[in-house]
Amino acid sequence: MSNDIYMEFILENYRNPKNYGVMDNPTVKKSGANPLCGDDITIYLKIENGKIQDIRFTGKGCAISQASASILTEMVKGKDLEYVKSLGENDLLSALGIELSPARLKCALLSYKVLKDALSGF
Amino acid sequence: MDVNKIREDFPILKRKINGKRAVYLDSTATSQKPRAVIDAIVNYYENFNANVHRGIYRLSEEATDLYEKSRENIGRFIGARSDSIVFVRNTTEALNLISYSYGRFLNEGDEILTTIMEHHSNIVPWQFLGRKGVKLVFTDINEDGTLNIDDFINKIGKRTKIVTVTHVSNVLGTINDVRELSKIAHDHGAIFIVDGAQSVPHMPVDVEKIGADFLAFSGHKMLGPMGIGVLYGKRDLLESMDPFMGGGEMISEVHTYGSTWADVPLKFEAGTPNVEGAVGLSAAVDYLRSIGMEEVRNHEKGLVSYSLERLGEINEINIYGPRDPEKRGGVISFNFRNIRSERISEHLRKEGIMIHPHDVATILDMDSVMVRSGHHCAQPLMERLNIPASSRASFYIYNDRDDVDSLFDALKKVRGVLKI
Numbered sequence: 001m002s003n004d005i006y007m008e009f010i011l012e013n014y015r016n017p018k019n020y021g022v023m024d025n026p027t028v029k030k031s032g033a034n035p036l037c038g039d040d041i042t043i044y045l046k047i048e049n050g051k052i053q054d055i056r057f058t059g060k061g062c063a064i065s066q067a068s069a070s071i072l073t074e075m076v077k078g079k080d081l082e083y084v085k086s087l088g089e090n091d092l093l094s095a096l097g098i099e100l101s102p103a104r105l106k107c108a109l110l111s112y113k114v115l116k117d118a119l120s121g122f
Numbered sequence: 123m124d125v126n127k128i129r130e131d132f133p134i135l136k137r138k139i140n141g142k143r144a145v146y147l148d149s150t151a152t153s154q155k156p157r158a159v160i161d162a163i164v165n166y167y168e169n170f171n172a173n174v175h176r177g178i179y180r181l182s183e184e185a186t187d188l189y190e191k192s193r194e195n196i197g198r199f200i201g202a203r204s205d206s207i208v209f210v211r212n213t214t215e216a217l218n219l220i221s222y223s224y225g226r227f228l229n230e231g232d233e234i235l236t237t238i239m240e241h242h243s244n245i246v247p248w249q250f251l252g253r254k255g256v257k258l259v260f261t262d263i264n265e266d267g268t269l270n271i272d273d274f275i276n277k278i279g280k281r282t283k284i285v286t287v288t289h290v291s292n293v294l295g296t297i298n299d300v301r302e303l304s305k306i307a308h309d310h311g312a313i314f315i316v317d318g319a320q321s322v323p324h325m326p327v328d329v330e331k332i333g334a335d336f337l338a339f340s341g342h343k344m345l346g347p348m349g350i351g352v353l354y355g356k357r358d359l360l361e362s363m364d365p366f367m368g369g370g371e372m373i374s375e376v377h378t379y380g381s382t383w384a385d386v387p388l389k390f391e392a393g394t395p396n397v398e399g400a401v402g403l404s405a406a407v408d409y410l411r412s413i414g415m416e417e418v419r420n421h422e423k424g425l426v427s428y429s430l431e432r433l434g435e436i437n438e439i440n441i442y443g444p445r446d447p448e449k450r451g452g453v454i455s456f457n458f459r460n461i462r463s464e465r466i467s468e469h470l471r472k473e474g475i476m477i478h479p480h481d482v483a484t485i486l487d488m489d490s491v492m493v494r495s496g497h498h499c500a501q502p503l504m505e506r507l508n509i510p511a512s513s514r515a516s517f518y519i520y521n522d523r524d525d526v527d528s529l530f531d532a533l534k535k536v537r538g539v540l541k542i
């Protein structure tokens with residue numbers, strides 16, 4: 001775990017987020033916000049044959065919340081629902097690879113919460 | 123005003139953070155405490171501690187005397203008699219007390235007029251009265267962050283029973299012309315409440331001059347300890363109101379099935395009070411008085427002018443609130459907006475991104491520059507400004523131009539750290 005929360009991997013995902021943008025006709029669309037920070041994220045999913053065929057997100061927020069959303073979408077794209085549902089918070093946090101203060105943890109986990117919420121009916 | 127000498131009085135400011143001088147720019151949230159306040163609290167516990175208004179013995183009498191002298195001293199600071207000073211925990215509790223105890227006089231269809239720049243503590247307690255059909259009405263602001271007086275005049279009417287306004291906005295820094303608003307409120311038969319959380323610590327405030335029926339403020343924002351605050355109220359209003367909480371201290375007589383109340387202000391002080399807090403706040407008032415509130419105000423005005431100038435040098439920084447230091451307290455909220463760096467992906471560049479205040483605060487903290495980031499307990503105002511959050515720097519007597527320069531230097535690094 002790095003204590004430089006603005007290391008290149010995070011910044012790259014912040015400045016050039018993967019899977020960013022709106023999706024037409026998603027299977028599910030879910031939004032969530034972190035009112036304390038004013039972060040918000042919307043996740044769009046295309047689910048077919050028990051798989052996440054495609055995923056996109058839009059949102060605004062700090063570098064950590066945006067980078068985390070980008071990294072999460074890469075982790076789950078094309079993966080089986082079973083696998084995605086088995087992912088825990090720590091899987092995302094270790095993928096981020098940075099040491100986070102409690103306040104920043106909320107930023108990092110916003111996209112995870114929204115994704116779990118989106119998948120709750122599947 | 124000799125800031126270096128003042129800084130000597132604040133033990134915490136000697137602390138180094140990450141090996142650097144601490145640049146504390148969050149006095150709007152809470153102020154630091156001078157040695158005199160810390161000593162007054164220690165002295166109270168070492169020499170005078172006993173429960174007040176109860177004991178017949180010497181120590182209790184002395185503690186009671188200290189508590190009541192503190193009330194008198196704090197009252198004098200705002201031009202009020204001690205019997206109109208109610209000790210509470212903070213501004214929030216003071217406003218809740220009014221909402222609860224005075225709110226009983228309001229009926230369905232009555233209106234409370236406030237402003238869009240209020241702290242949540244001057245919004246939520248009034249929303250409680252919505253349950254009985256009392257309507258909350260918000261006055262808008264002008265583009266420069268000052269209050270829209272035309273809108274205020276349009277919205278006040280014969281249904282308006284309470285007008286409640288912040289003296290100084292904790293986000294925009296706007297100083298409201300409370301004297302004028304008080305006249306308009308009284309012309310319409312409404313009572314006038316002032317949230318003084320950001321004015322009493324920073325400028326001369328006299329309850330008579332500003333025409334306040336109630337004034338609420340917090341000790342911890344004016345060099346005093348946490349957990350002590352003040353509700354000033356006109357004596358006849360306080361007398362007409364029922365107690366806020368019941369218990370010891372606030373009664374005259376208690377019988378099995380009924381009780382009578384103590385006189386104002388004790389009627390509103392149920393239970394063992396925060397004597398330490400009152401004594402500490404009284405010491406804080408003495409300290410501020412020794413500097414002079416005009417001096418405090420002028421010092422902050424100077425710092426605000428200087429920071430408006432310096433922050434103005436950074437193109438992508440957007441500052442909220444009035445540009446005229448005469449109309450602004452020692453508060454500056456800002457955002458990095460519309461960043462269209464080549465380094466960000468095209469779809470983000472099109473909209474222009476805002477660097478989130480949390481990232482700004484984190485990066486400033488690397489240089490031990492402490493600012494606030496978030497919605498500052500003023501979400502309706504954030505919505506009105508159409509921003510999710512902002513960064514905020516605020517000043518007090520221990521800040522100087524070096525602090526503003528440190529802020530400026532750290533802000534210049536933000537885009538570099540994010541490589542944006």
Ligand SMILES: Cc1ncc(COP(=O)(O)O)c(C=O)c1O
Nearest residue numbers: 212213214241243292319320340
């Ligand atoms: C304008 C204003 N009103 C009320 C409050 C609430 O003060 P407290 O938390 O001490 O009750 C604050 C504190 O931030 C404030 O700035």
